[in-house]
Amino acid sequence: MTSYRFAVIGTPHCEDLGATDRFEHSTHLLKSGIDYDAVIVSGDAESDPAELERLRRTSTYALKPLFTSKSAKGVAAALSDGAAPESIKALEEICRSYAERLSMFNRGRPPLGLEAKVLAYLWMRGSEKVLAVRDAAAPQFYQYPLIDALADEPVNAAVWLQGLAQRGLLHTDHLIDRIRLCSHCGSGRLNYIDVCVECQSMEIRRQPSLHCFTCGHVGHQEQFLKDGTLVCPNCMTRLRHIGTDYDRPLENYHCNNCSAFFVDADVEARCLDCGTHHTPDQLHVREIRDYALTESGMLACRQGLDQTNLNYFGQLSMVGATSFKVLLDWQLELIQRHKAPSFVLLGVRFRNLAQTLARLGEQRGHALLDTLVERMQEAIRDTDRCTRTSEEHLWLLLMHTDQQGIDRVSQRLEKLSTLFVGDELQDIALSQVACVAPRDVVSEENAELLLARLTGEL
Template sequence: MPISNPRIAILGNRVPSLNLPEIAHFADFASLLAVAAFDVLLLDMPGTHAGKFLRKLRSIRPYRYTLIFCCRDQDAWCEALGDGACPVDSNEIKTNWRSWLERFRLFNKEAAPERFESRVLSWLWLRDDARIYALRDPEVPQHYRYPLLDALADNEQVNSFVWLSLMAQQDWLEEGVLVDRVRLCADCGSGRLNYIDVCAECQALDISRQPSLHCFTCGHVGPQESFLKDGVLLCPNCLNRLRHIGSDYDRPMENYRCRSCQAFFVDAEVQARCLDCGLSHTPDKLRVREIRDFRLTEAGRFRCRQEFSDRSAQHFGRLTLLGGKDFYDLLTWQIQLVRRYPEPAFSLIGLRFVNLSGALSRLGEQRGHAFIDSVTDRLKETVRETDRCSRSTEEFFWIMLPHTDAKGLAIVKQRLGKVAELFSAPEISDISLRVISITAPEELLDQEDGELLLARLASELG
């Protein structure tokens, strides 16, 4: 079915450069929501106002995934929730929407995912090079928030930092630019901290910087004012007159005095007092958190291509796909086992589908998805229930075969020849399949773990 032109609306002023009669115009938010949702929305207003409207639009279902462009300056909220500046050419808007629509149609009957995790990943996948941006916000205790996660959470209680860490561990998301590094209360996790100087002896807050003198005769150290008597320097302890600095007395480094315990000290002790829970910590006991942007990994994009549907889960169930870190850990454990107990052996197969990414781009999302399904069907005929698989990139596919020696490996590789038969069609004839394999422990290198082994085989695959 051919893709028609998108229904485009402008909220705010009219865009002079986009003089198209089919673009609807709305002066206020309520009138926009009173009609059926549009395919593309343009916000022609100052960045601060556009950011506020974007927060509302992304939190409601009709405009959760919609392409929304900002026609003027953009603030941080616009960058986090919008699709960038409005293209000058209206044809570019249509091209972007058609690309977006091709991907959206891969969802199960064009229905958006319902789970929070799937909503976020699909939002990223619908846009090329989209990211989850961190935004500095003094209203939240941690000083930073992720607007996209807040907008897509609906009524769910989501700890953004914990969720992002979990997604990174599962290899769906990867860390991007380091935005900041903050220190948080070890008890309540708040970043609202007051750093105070306290007495190094009794930890009292009432301390002051005060010049002091050190008498060489008796060793007494005290405030400078206590040595002054009738305009001369006189030690209050031994009553000797102090005439020459360096021979009779000097100025010690201890310039702080505690008014509670009268102690003198060089440097005050620093404590971080939480303004939310009131507890005090030494700076080294604070929790350090790195604030980063996040983006989809190759495994995340692959997951999105599988529609997030139950049908997809069943379709790939026998392949038992693992995330990158989980696969590394499992492979490392297998390596440790065969080094200690050489029998039974295990084997590993690496497949590289050369030029696969280019072919998928040329085929488009729907035809490319159908091709990936056919490849997976062939792989299902080869992979056993006990085997474990992973994809490190779009082109690299790994199969770990427990209890499989060199003889069993040869049989599996022979069956994999059926996969290469799929590349005979003219539009995908430039795709080629490269295969590499090892049997452990015979072909392992010293000190090699799962991640190093995959890196070695990937380099040999080119």
Template sequence: MTTSSPRIALLARSPSTLPGLEAECFTGLAALQAASVYDVLLLDLPGAVAGTALRGLRLDPRYRFSLIYCTQDQDAWCTALGDGQPPADLAGITPLWRLWRERLALFNRGVAPERFETRVLAWLWLRSSRGVLHALRDTGAAQHYRYPLLEALSNGETLNEFAWLQLMTGRGWLEPGVLLDRIRLCGSCGSGRLNYVDVCPECRALDIARQPSLHCFTCGHVAPQAQFLKDGLLLCPNCLTRLRHIGSDYDRPLENYSCRSCQAFFVDAAVEARCLDCGESHAPDKLQVREVRDYRLAEAGLLRCREGFDASPMDDEAFGRLNLLSQRRFFEALDWQLQLVRRYRTPPFALLGLGFVNRRETLARLGEMRGQALIDGLVERVQEAVRDADRCCRLSEEVLWLLLPHTDAAGLAALRQRLTQGAERIAGEGLDIEVRQIGFVAPDELVDQEDAQLLLARLGGLLG
């Protein structure tokens, strides 16, 4: 049976309560996990202890996605696995939990996340804009960084975290955040435990030393300075010339290093990166370079979480009726129209962008369920206005583009008027959402050398 208020548990070192909060207190993690499942957890523990408890809770399938707040100081594990500190007014936990529950019902059309990628995206989706996949610096890890959330949701599966993140980024489901670090890894085993050593550039030996040397101008001989010293005088060991004046009889060459293995002299030593795990040696420019970043859900990931993972993105119950194209196919169709109209100047076509400006605010005010019903109503108005030959593309949850073949300026104006009237009818029903429009007609508004991607970027800036 659903309830309007969450069941809250408090994990603390000693029996205690927080002011203004009704919660059952536990003094040990084992006792909490042995009890019935709670909706929201509060960890009233020091940061390091809370981080350890969080790891245990995220490994528990019952609390994998739950809201878990740390009330005291937080360490890096708390940041990576928790939901931050609770609201200053603890009564604010209830609306946050209700929003969490609504988003859970919307995720993947109500289908529980089973595969690894769906579990990760579900965790981020349930946190809305606050969901971040944090990287944690760990000197014990072979690659110096780890992603605790991926480890907790992997169910013990062997996982190449960086490769998986690149795959998800390539699909457009995740987007990288601020660059945290740039690391270099062994090309053989992928370890970041590297020792950079100076070696002889001739024989690659490690036994080199900085040693002053002299250069005889008479015969050109170069040797360590000690070999020129004889009975308190400077004598060339090769031609036995007495060296009196630096600059005229001899000088000090730039080669200040010598190799004890091959006796070579050189200016600068070569540098090798030797892997401490597999023992392989690499030139520094041959190492794998990897950027370490935090990640969050991208627009395509948000759409996929809402539309479902087992169906095509074009099968969405509302938007699927609009002849939706993927972003790549929409760009191809638009590029083709641009090429045709540039070459033949006919037939004309139009492009219309629709931006749901205050969508996020509306969803926050009405709730996820009612807000999505409002969006579906707007889509139905759009469906009534477009033709079967028109094509659409949803670049994000806020922006919809319509490609209208054989449409001139007058036809575009008539369509915009119909859409405006439909939006006004929605607003008249007490569900206020602002729909902004931007139009383009070809060949009248063509810009030289502007392709589909540049055109949509330019119009998108005007659409806001």
């Protein structure tokens, strides 16, 4: 049985952890040279996120479980695994689970580089996220402490995470904030000021005006006041009734620089860091979100980040999900216009495949995948194309195939069910759904909608 070692930085939060080693600061722990399986930052040390950050920046504790003694917020929440469990047994179970998942990451290869380390961190923790933390001192007001800690050199974390999201490895749950940044230096420290619509001067003020109906003169309200009555300074007509003799124009702003009148001032954004002047539409808009692994991300973590060599299903003329959707959209457009060529989109779902592979372990799980791919190669042609949208969902685009053709393919795929026998494999269930074009194509339906409709039937 594996023996685990734990350490506490600060004051222990409960007596059940009395068997752990204790250190006053993280620097003392690092100098000890001992490789602990988990660390709890507690007591006075818990209020200092630098303790967690110092540990995360090391290669030893970059991915290991780091806890706080109570529910954390802000930077501490972004860098830690939350509140520590109350017993040694629970800690051991977490360490065992993390170690098992890390052994399956990227087919056992150690995570090297920022991308691999971030994906491994999320893979080991399942539903955890890369959290955005508000920081008024930061030029862009938000930071991703985990990315900053795991990166070997400075990186624009927001842009870097968006890149992984565009590749389908990460996804976002909800919008936290939307900020506007200087288009020159990228700073979010902006000052919004009202300026004249004519000369862009800041020397403007709100000033009530009057409009004489007799001569059409528009001027400041003070110019019309004479001996307690309203008199037009241009034609000297006495203004008695509003709406009949005069009215108040909408132009309530006056520029002291060019004497222009206008309804609403223009808004100008001035960067407080570099001094660049912008109109609001020239600013860069950035959405702030938390990030988590997508199904495709989890699939990459399991099968290997180098998809060209380590993707088992790559032997089946596999293409990326985005490329597959582009290809499918093209075929749907041809169907809409020319009613040809005929094709079949076949969806195959292996229910509980991921859980079964995890239960079988690395060696037996890969052996099952080898056999599965070999059988599927017998059912499809070299000209067909495939993609996976999750660990359980496989999609096949079978060109120039009709109902009879898909029936034959389905029968061959049904034989795969013979692989899933025995107590260890009985949880895997194979289901199929097919769309035969042009017969089953819905008008104005694109690839995204078609895949979503068929996924619901699976």
